Amino acid sequence: MVSKGMTEGPTPRRFNWDTYGDLKSWGRGLMVSTAAGTFLALSGAFGTDEMSLPMRFIYWIGLMVLGTVWGGTVANFVFGGEARPANLPLRVLITTLGISGPFTGVVWLANRIFMGQQIGLYQSAYLFLIVALISLVMTVINLLVERRAPPETEGPAAPPRFLERLPLKLRGAEVWAVESEDHYLRLHTSKGQDLILLRLADAVAELEGIEGTQVHRSWWVARDAIADAKRGDGRATLTLKDGSEVPVSRTYAKIIRDKGWI
Numbered sequence: 001m002v003s004k005g006m007t008e009g010p011t012p013r014r015f016n017w018d019t020y021g022d023l024k025s026w027g028r029g030l031m032v033s034t035a036a037g038t039f040l041a042l043s044g045a046f047g048t049d050e051m052s053l054p055m056r057f058i059y060w061i062g063l064m065v066l067g068t069v070w071g072g073t074v075a076n077f078v079f080g081g082e083a084r085p086a087n088l089p090l091r092v093l094i095t096t097l098g099i100s101g102p103f104t105g106v107v108w109l110a111n112r113i114f115m116g117q118q119i120g121l122y123q124s125a126y127l128f129l130i131v132a133l134i135s136l137v138m139t140v141i142n143l144l145v146e147r148r149a150p151p152e153t154e155g156p157a158a159p160p161r162f163l164e165r166l167p168l169k170l171r172g173a174e175v176w177a178v179e180s181e182d183h184y185l186r187l188h189t190s191k192g193q194d195l196i197l198l199r200l201a202d203a204v205a206e207l208e209g210i211e212g213t214q215v216h217r218s219w220w221v222a223r224d225a226i227a228d229a230k231r232g233d234g235r236a237t238l239t240l241k242d243g244s245e246v247p248v249s250r251t252y253a254k255i256i257r258d259k260g261w262i
Contacts, residue, residue: 013229014210015217020206022100028142028262029068029071029072029142030065030068031068032138032141032142033061033065033068033138034060034061034064036064036138036141037060037061037062037063037064037065038057038060038061038076040056040060040064041053041056041057041059041060041061045060046130047115048060048117051114051115055114058114059114062214063106063107064073064108065137066103066106066251067099067103067134067135067138068104070099070102070106071095071099071103071135071138071139071142071246073144074095074098074099075095076104077095077098078091078095078098079091092136092139092140092143092173093180095135095139096135096136096139097132099131099135099139100128100131100132100135101128103129103135104124104128104131107127107130107131107182108124108127111127111142112148124174129189139198141210151199158209158210160206160207160208160209161206162203162206162207162209163175165196165198165206166187166189167187167194167196169191169192169194170189170192170194170205172191172224173190173191173192174189174190174220174222174225175187175188175189175207175210175222176188176189176190176221176224176225176240176241176242176243177219177220177221177222177225177240177246178200178203178204178207178216178219178220179219179246180200180217180218180219180242181195181218182197183197183199184196184197185198185200185203187196188225188240188242188244190241193242200214200217200218200220203220207232211223211224212225213252213255213256213259214252215238215246215247215248215249215252215255215256216246216247216249216252217249217251219246219247221238221240223259223261224229225240225241226238226239226240226241226261227239227240227241229261229262231262235247235248235250236248236253236262238261238262246260
């Protein structure tokens with residue numbers, strides 16, 4: 001009778017195994033259902049006060065845990081992993097009915113086993129309303145718990161792969177620029193210069209993570225390395241912190257103007 005909280009996911013209206021496997025979300029749902037089951041057992045709700053306390057715990061917590069499994073599956077299908085879906089009230093209603101219909105049969109069977117009840121048609125309708133009410137309440141509670149859960153924090157970003165290529169004497173330096181010289185690249189860094197064997201196109205791909213851009217077919221420059229920028233005769237020139245002058249080709253001029261570098 002419990003709907004697992006909805007987790008974020010990109011695919012609407014479709015069973016999402018990534019969401020289904022979100023152990024943290026399932027853990028929160030189980031904690032909520034166990035707490036609710038404990039409260040219902042202690043209070044002897046809905047006529048279960050005639051049962052012994054241990055049996056009430058088995059009855060209520062067992063039903064609530066089963067409800068979490070079934071409710072989580074139904075909720076994941078209805079909400080499709082969307083944290084803030086459209087038509088939220090309608091989806092909550094559909095989730096409640098999807099849980100309550102089949103789960104009424106589970107409660108009917110549990111009542112017969114634990115309390116020996118013989119439930120007729122009228123009592124079955126009343127039982128469905130009780131299951132639907134509890135399902136609705138738990139669906140809303142779990143949804144609120146999920147929305148208030150702290151967001152997942154990502155670990156620190158991995159350093160750019162290019163830094164692993166730095167010669168030993170340049171390790172730990174800031175990369176200011178990369179200049180193509182035949183089949184080699186001249187590295188301009190805060191610890192000096194050196195050559196490595198690599199294509200500029202491969203270097204540019206591995207420099208992702210450092211704010212910079214290619215400014216010439218033979219040059220990649222880091223934003224923080226620019227000490228001065230000059231424009232004249234229709235061309236621009238960047239001066240790096242080490243005094244190197246970098247030509248800016250017409251192809252890349254608009255890119256760096258849009259970035260506000262010149």
